[in-house]
Amino acid sequence: MGTVGALRTLAPDLLIDYLADTALFPYGEQPDHVLISRLVMLLTEATRLLGSTLVVxxxxxxxxxxxxxxxxxxxxxxxxxxxxxxxxxxVSRTRTIGLLATSATARRNYVRKLHTDFAADCRLIIHGGRALADLAERAFAGEDLPLTSIAHEVAQLFSQPGGENIDTIGLGCTHYTFLMPFFRQLGLRDVLWLDPAPAVAQQVLRLVNTSAAPPATARDSAPQSRRGVFLMTALPEHTAEFTSHLKAFGFSGCRAFTLSGACA
Structure with a gap:
């Protein structure tokens, strides 16, 4: 949702459909082969159903x-x-960078390859765990989180060997965008926080602008035009309360989505 927020800022009229695989949250707890198969099936059906011209x-x-x-x-x-x-x-001056991620992302070979290919002269210190993802979900729901819980998770970076030299921390989970206000309250004045959501949004718009058939906008006057939909593989227990938080991202409600492609 952090990327959706960035896209809404940069291109308010862009037609965005969102599919949340809430039935399998969090992804970090699932076996790799299950995730790959499920993602391919879900997105193959969703793009066919929605007529998507680009997937994020x-x-x-x-x-x-x-x-x-x-x-x-x-x-x-x-x-x-x-x-x-x-x-x-x-951007790191001390050549020591921190990464806050889920445990699944932290163990990926892809992350090690990013380090080797693009920051080999830096020490990379990673903290991967589920606690921050849960806290981020609560932040999205508007809860006022105890700063001590956030500080405890961030401290897991600085307590590792060489952690005292960290001057840059990247967010390795898209949910963590909602924790940025709390991270900034920690008083780590010499630390630069990197949230990739705005950069991803800019890349999306570059592709949209160079596409032969760019996605529709919410203001299109064609009869087939529509508003973006928010789809979930498992609806929340308190749907009305959850829906109220979606309005800030341009969605009026949420609907159920199944692997049969049916929406309710």
Whole structure:
């Protein structure tokens, strides 16, 4: 949703459909082969049903695992979101960078390859765990989180060997965008926080602008035009409350989506 927020800022009229695989949250707890198969099936059906002309994988775990399979299976451009290690390697002065991620993303070979290819002269320190993802979900729901919980997770970076030299921390999970206000409250004045969501949004718009058939906008006057839909593989227990949080992202409600392609 962080990327959706960035897209809404840069292109308010862009037609965006969102598919949340809430039935399998969190992805970091699932076996790799299950995730790859499910992602291909879900997005093949969703793009067919919705007529999508571009797909954004708004999840680091999914991107680091399934991008090749998705690009092979889908006949539209696929934009992934991966940990901002390359960016961190460009801006770190101490050459020590931190990465906050899920445990699944942290163990990916893709992450090690990013480090080797783009920041080999930097020490990369990673903290991967589920706690921050859960906190981010609560932040999205508007909860006022205890700063001590956020500080405890971030401290897992600085407590590792060489952690005292960290001057740049990248967000390796798309949910963590919602924790940025809390990260900034920690008082780490010498630390630069890197959220890749705005950069991903800019890449999406570059592709849209160079496409022969760019996606429709919400203001199109054609009879077949429509508003973007928010689809979920498992609806939340308190749907009305959840829907109220979606309005800030341009969605009026949520609907159920199944692998049969049916929406309710």
């Amino acid at each position: 994988i708004g999840c680091n775990t999914a991107s680091t695992l399934a991008l090749p399979a998705l690009r092979q299976a889908l006949d539209v451009p696929v934009v992934g979101q991966v940990p901002p290690i390359r960016w961190a390697g460009r």
